[in-house]
Amino acid sequence: VNDAPSPVRLVPIPGIPAVQSGDDLSALIGAAADGASIELRNGVLVVCQKIVSKAGGRVVKLADVEPSDEALRMAEEDGRDPRQMELVLRETKRIVRRGHGVTISETRHGFVCANAGVDLSNAPAPDTAVLLPVDPDGSARALRSALLDGGASAPLAVIISDSFGRPWREGLIDVAIGSAGIAPIRDLRGTVDLAGRELEVTAGATADQLTAAAGLLMRKDAGIPVVWIEGYPFEGDGGVDETLRDPSTDLFR
């Protein structure tokens, strides 16, 4: 990491059709990459959560959801659909904060985000909701493996992204919710600055920085749910689950 870096290129991959439950994402993405003359090697593929969830059948008809008393009460307070609130509660391990019409949840995966990631927009039909994938790291590993078609040691990283809000700052930013074929955190321990002093900083959020970069080109609303990043020298292998802060050392939980 002390070598001068090369330029990095972010390339949107168009041509991915509306995804349905049961679709083979690796086939759809592979075909779209072929169409854009991109070989999915030596780079990082960032895939929007929404198409992973749709392919994985994580779409729920609101008409099939029976809201609990708790969901009815909370929905009333927040001016939301009680069936959406019921889904939020089902996806939630713990409520971190509530206020201003928003519920900030810790999801079953350990992510902290608004409404436990339950999204009514970008759903495939009105009156449906899209939930986060059950195991985003597993989805990233499976997609990577399928794209490599058995050549598991080839250099290809797969990251699954979602847009999260943040405390203190307006605006959503894309973050990694699943990863494979890349170490999501870059360990900087032992790195020294120009004066030879060890950095206080010990870890860089590589996967989240790649995901935010890809977010510049993601267009959920215009059919660009996949971005290809080339020229970034990634290494290692790990899941995003390893990078979630231990609740016992977290000052905001």
Next chain:
Amino acid sequence: VNDAPSPVRLVPIPGIPAVQSGDDLSALIGAAADGASIELRNGVLVVCQKIVSKAGGRVVKLADVEPSDEALRMAEEDGRDPRQMELVLRETKRIVRRGHGVTISETRHGFVCANAGVDLSNAPAPDTAVLLPVDPDGSARALRSALLDGGASAPLAVIISDSFGRPWREGLIDVAIGSAGIAPIRDLRGTVDLAGRELEVTAGATADQLTAAAGLLMRKDAGIPVVWIEGYPFEGDGGVDETLRDPSTDLFR
């Protein structure tokens, strides 16, 4: 924003010497860009806070700092240098959290970050500390204006970046602390999804996503404090100060 986007290129700009108090950053960056055959037009220049602070004289000798009783007490609790703690308190408007040896401050600018941005690593000499710029938005405007040399309407965005930690996730990510020549937040109100439904999402943190992308190539420890981004269609003009969440609507303050 509904058009299919073009590729984006992130280009590190090497050749910027160690910056001293009073240096003309626009001259140093202009010369380095010339050396890399980059014309600083139609793109986004992301500049690491550290060189802005150094050029602006925001470097303090710890020997000149007299710690208050409060700083002595807090430093003892956290196992830190009391003179650094004194600087943290001077830069702090309000302490947001304390624990695990870290003080999370709201800085005088309104940023929420560890140790109010006071950094002992990457300082120009041992026993010195680097503080955040006094007015990062003003620094971005001044640098942009100097680089444009009077042609204030030419398309050039300048963002000043720093590395912040986050709740809930390990690893630092680069965020925008100052901006000029770009709207730091992309307004998505009225945008519809593929099904014609209005997005729940209403704002994208454009400046922070550009900054995180640039962070992939920033090497404070190897003399690459500036990254050039071309191909991203930015618009508008505003400061990062406009994008800080109103404390009265913030669930984590």
